[in-house]
Amino acid sequence: MPSVSHHVVAAALRVIGARRIFASAEAARAHLVHRSAHPRSSEPPRRLRPDVIVQRSDRDGWPIYTLRPATSAPHGAVIYAHGGAWVNEIAVQHWQLAAQIAAEARTTVVVPIYPLIPFGNAEAVIADVAAFAQELTREHGAVILAGDSAGGQIALSAALVLRDTYGETAALTLLIAPGLDGSLLNPHIAGVESSDPWLAREGLRVFIDEWRGELAIDDPRVSPLFGQFAGLGPVCIFHGTRDILNPDARLLVTAARNAGVSVDDHEGDGLVHVYPLTPTREGKAARALIAERVREALTHY
Template sequence: MKPSPTREPARASSGVRVPLAARLVLPRALVPFFLRATHANRTFVTAAGARRRIRQRSLRPAPFGPPATLRDDVRVDVAQRGGWPVYTITRRDGASHGTIVYAHGGGWVGEIVSQHWHLAAQLSAEVGATVVLPIYPLVPFGTAEEARVGLVDLVTSADGPVALAGDSAGGQIVLSAALALRDAGVVVANTVLIAPALDLTWSNPRIPEVQPTDPWLGTPGGRVLAEHWRGSLDLRHPTVSPLFGELAGLGPVTVFTGTRDVLNPDAHLLREQAARAGVALEWHEGEGDVHAYPLLPTRSGREARAAIVRTLRRSFGR
């Protein structure tokens, strides 16, 4: 599969232009209705829905190139690395105080989408960093081990301080990579987890309590996807489910989680385990927010994105 060509945004007459979609603010109360109306949960609410999605995406892979228009103050490049297309977003003025390796979410079966691109562009411009976006192989072809190896390689070959960030499935990938890097003697500046998937056994007893309020994710489909993603590893292996890993020795971790997200109970367990392990963890919980709310065009999403920028700037000594 060939990467989509990078397209340069048109120049504004003055100042920095941020696309209109990145400036819109949707009332948070409308988000669940929108998700249900668009059947965003069809992959997750039934096992059959997950299997259909896997077949659809294996037959017709989704495009993954950047939107035609991002911010005017960043540029996008792409190269092949280990068989993966790997995109980089950098500031046009060349300023870079570190590298952020970002793994996108999508349930291990969904491709990178415009919300990921706009967040990555914001991080590059406002943190003053090089953002690396790997297009990792998805279910049914990719596995947790393959993703972990690829992320570790990107971090160890990056220049300057490096942070990891990822949302949902990408949160699982980057935390698993952070554990492997720690074992190799590499501690990243920060690991930012946005609504991370942490335990692919889906066995937390609080999940059924949260499920009726979650308009997006569900256990039946999640279990089907996890069975594919684990490859030959046990579901409790830290490469698959980082909640089962030993956290001691990790660098700082930052967590964003919404209370209307079935992954929220595991985020609480991660917070407790980090405290016992002596790992610094910055906690952001969106009361009434859905899964991956920092990527959504809501007021709480915008505030969360600003908080991510502040956290990463501090991590890079800015």
């Protein structure tokens, strides 16, 4: 049963109208126009945590933030792609998780500030993230691709391209409530949508259509659920049952396991979208486990 803190968060999402921009195509388009004209800052908080060093560089016009533990030599690297429906900037919760991973897993966490819609699209961003992962593999010896929601889609799609284009396998693909099928046609989604306090299909489809650009909706760079998973490397996934993306997460777990992929599946009964990022008992436990899984994956390299 979800904790009291989780019930409070779910109720707060409804009170603040978190679902508003997803409730209709009109609301989603208005939000896209507003965000593209009035972007928010993507800089990390000034006081993130004292045991992590944050540095900025630029790569092909993207700001790239690198987080490293302050008191120990890092091992391996994690690319963390933030969520936000491909339209919203990185949030403080993403920074806090990236810093926790860097400190507790004693690794380098790289956060690319990728271009959002309408300026970025799946074809260009996935290609760049995969190429960046290949470069970091040469530099660090092992790379984990991670992300939440839209960033989870980027991470899994990039892991597929990394394998197919560069012949490299991510040490782990870490996914938090990833977007997996841009069509949102899974028949089980309808049974979840009424209980999801955050996401809805109509508005989300607007953002997905903008993100996919000229690519087909079933292209694995848009909808990684349609990719081939054999030889992908291990996957760790966190998803909650009060999330319209959950039915596709279940399909991914089954398909990946059927392809011989090791899948560490953490489904939270009654938990909302990206629950590891929430200020709840379940979120705190998930964040600690994420850092542990990253540390374990990198010890093999």
